[in-house]
Amino acid sequence: MINEIKITKRKKRSQAIAFWIFRLLSYSIVAILFIILSFIIFKGASVINWNFITQMPEEGMTKGGIYPAIIGTLCLVAGSMIFAFPIGVLAAIYMNEYVKDGIIKRIIKQMTNNLAGIPSIVFGLFGMSLFVNKLHFGDSILAGSLTLGLLALPVVIRTTEEALKAVDNTFRQASLGLGASKWQTTSKVVIPIAFPNIITGLILSIGRVSGETAPILFTVAAYFLPKLPTSIFDQAMALPYHLYVISTSGTNIEASRPIAYGTALVLIIIVLIANLLANGLRKYFGKKVKMN
Amino acid sequence: MYKIESKNVDFFYGPSQALKNINIAIRANTVTALIGPSGCGKSTYLRLFNRMNDLIDNIKLSGQVLIEGEDIYGRGINVDSLRKNVGMVFQKANPFPKSIFENVAYGLRVNGITDKKIIEERVETSIKQVVLWEEVKDKLKKSAFELSGGQQQRLCIARALAIHPSIILMDEPTSALDPISTAKVEELIYELKTKYTIVIVTHNMQQAGRVSDRTAFFYLGELIEYDETKTLFTKPKEERTQNYITGRFG
Numbered sequence: 001m002i003n004e005i006k007i008t009k010r011k012k013r014s015q016a017i018a019f020w021i022f023r024l025l026s027y028s029i030v031a032i033l034f035i036i037l038s039f040i041i042f043k044g045a046s047v048i049n050w051n052f053i054t055q056m057p058e059e060g061m062t063k064g065g066i067y068p069a070i071i072g073t074l075c076l077v078a079g080s081m082i083f084a085f086p087i088g089v090l091a092a093i094y095m096n097e098y099v100k101d102g103i104i105k106r107i108i109k110q111m112t113n114n115l116a117g118i119p120s121i122v123f124g125l126f127g128m129s130l131f132v133n134k135l136h137f138g139d140s141i142l143a144g145s146l147t148l149g150l151l152a153l154p155v156v157i158r159t160t161e162e163a164l165k166a167v168d169n170t171f172r173q174a175s176l177g178l179g180a181s182k183w184q185t186t187s188k189v190v191i192p193i194a195f196p197n198i199i200t201g202l203i204l205s206i207g208r209v210s211g212e213t214a215p216i217l218f219t220v221a222a223y224f225l226p227k228l229p230t231s232i233f234d235q236a237m238a239l240p241y242h243l244y245v246i247s248t249s250g251t252n253i254e255a256s257r258p259i260a261y262g263t264a265l266v267l268i269i270i271v272l273i274a275n276l277l278a279n280g281l282r283k284y285f286g287k288k289v290k291m292n
Numbered sequence: 293m294y295k296i297e298s299k300n301v302d303f304f305y306g307p308s309q310a311l312k313n314i315n316i317a318i319r320a321n322t323v324t325a326l327i328g329p330s331g332c333g334k335s336t337y338l339r340l341f342n343r344m345n346d347l348i349d350n351i352k353l354s355g356q357v358l359i360e361g362e363d364i365y366g367r368g369i370n371v372d373s374l375r376k377n378v379g380m381v382f383q384k385a386n387p388f389p390k391s392i393f394e395n396v397a398y399g400l401r402v403n404g405i406t407d408k409k410i411i412e413e414r415v416e417t418s419i420k421q422v423v424l425w426e427e428v429k430d431k432l433k434k435s436a437f438e439l440s441g442g443q444q445q446r447l448c449i450a451r452a453l454a455i456h457p458s459i460i461l462m463d464e465p466t467s468a469l470d471p472i473s474t475a476k477v478e479e480l481i482y483e484l485k486t487k488y489t490i491v492i493v494t495h496n497m498q499q500a501g502r503v504s505d506r507t508a509f510f511y512l513g514e515l516i517e518y519d520e521t522k523t524l525f526t527k528p529k530e531e532r533t534q535n536y537i538t539g540r541f542g
Contacts, residue, residue: 100349170386173344174448178399178455179376188402193389 040268044261052262060251061224066263068228072236073270075229076220077210079145080152085202088156096164097186116154121214123151128218142232144220151215152205159201163194196286203278207271213240239267293361295320295489296341296459301355303336310336312513323481323490325500325521328510329536334493337510338461341491342378343371359459376403379452383464385444387436392428395436395447399455418454422446422480442473449480460484462492466499478503497537501525509533
């Protein structure tokens with residue numbers, strides 16, 4: 001009897017300790033994020049104003065704004081998504097809905113995972129040799145977008161696959177059971193149900209793509225451009241690269257320090273806005289799916 | 293001629309045999325119940341009739357499954373048209389995340405019917421057939437998810453009826469329903485018999501007794517006994533049937 005009470009006590013204590021450790025760790029994640037954010041905001045908020053986001057850099061990038069870098073990053077994000085999203089989603093649909101389990105599926109899957117594991121600088125190198133040199137796109141938004149797109153592809157494929165897997169099989173069976181073809185089932189039942197989650201893939205890859213520096217280093221990013229790009233064959237400035245440039249090899253690193261923090265803050269805000277937007281889209285489609 | 297007939301059917305999931313030499317003949321406009329303990333092969337057998345097992349990788353079938361005299365696993369069989377003729381109702385009500393109307397219209401649309409009038413007419417008739425019309429006629433545009441479980445299951449039956457099948461397969465259609473909803477679905481099965489041939493898998497032996505004309509008892513992939521429901525439940529020929537229906541195992 002006494003022994004039992006002891007055991008119960010011990011069980012309770014070890015449970016309490018375990019929970020405390022978990023709690024501490026999860027809080028510390030939040031704390032780290034909070035510290036980084038507040039550091040950037042504290043250092044960067046003072047330089048951010050309307051002129052900062054709408055003006056060209058001035059005086060060797062120690063003054064003025066970062067407008068061309070913002071535009072460049074937006075172009076690159078849009079370009080890479082236009083490339084990666086359809087291909088990634090279609091590849092995932094093919095893999096999840098059409099290929100039977102077996103060696104081919106395993107190979108495709110393994111390759112996708114390998115693609116995700118390649119360091120981003122290698123993507124940059126590959127993009128340079130293929131898009132910039134071999135295909136003669138030159139240092140351009142097109143080459144940069146395609147390179148970033150390759151990087152985003154595995155993220156899109158994986159999240160889309162997860163979204164499709166989450167669709168209950170009985171929906172597929174019910175549709176096929178009514179004489180619908182496989183394609184009708186996929187397009188009219190499976191994809192609409194999975195769509196809100198597929199959007200998550202878009203969010204994740206936008207976040208990933210907008211912050212990457214290595215892949216754009218040799219394919220599109222310019223140290224400084226006096227004017228905005230006018231076509232997809234032009235070079236462009238980009239926020240992460242701009243940040244790198246003014247922090248390491250600017251004309252006057254100390255003088256451009258506040259601009260660097262401002263740039264970082266703008267980058268974070270852009271990712272945040274993209275996330276919020278995509279979240280809104282996801283909710284919207286989530287509701288629409290139930291109604292249609 | 294029999295409506296559905298299976299001759300020497302063996303079925304394998306990979307190396308394991310799920311059905312052993314099954315021979316059954318089912319007449320049109322009857323209700324046939326498939327009973328037996330879990331894993332006995334009754335659901336697998338049911339899913340042969342609309343080739344739903346085709347969705348699973350690594351399966352093997354031998355023997356013949358005939359519907360209206362035609363081997364549905366033979367060459368030149370269009371699986372989509374087969375499934376149009378053989379409707380299915382599932383264990384868990386699974387309406388699509390669409391409106392009530394669109395759920396029933398779906399089968400018509402995917403089968404190429406575009407005339408709005410015909411679609412509206414058939415949706416209404418089908419929902420009336422399952423005695424759901426009075427409950428949903430004012431909210432056809434609302435999500436099917438707003439219905440109760442029993443209503444959802446009747447909607448799924450309406451969805452199957454809309455494309456005018458001649459056979460309806462039901463895979464434990466009431467196992468997730470409350471007694472009142474169950475009674476409604478059973479009543480429905482009884483009425484539908486006049487127009488359709490129904491095969492129903494059930495765990496509930498009272499249900500088999502109430503709704504079916506003939507009952508097949510499966511055990512470990514074998515068909516142990518197949519007879520008139522009354523005979524099977526009152527004077528089973530096999531000891532295993534006797535043991536199962538009296539609740540000694542299962």
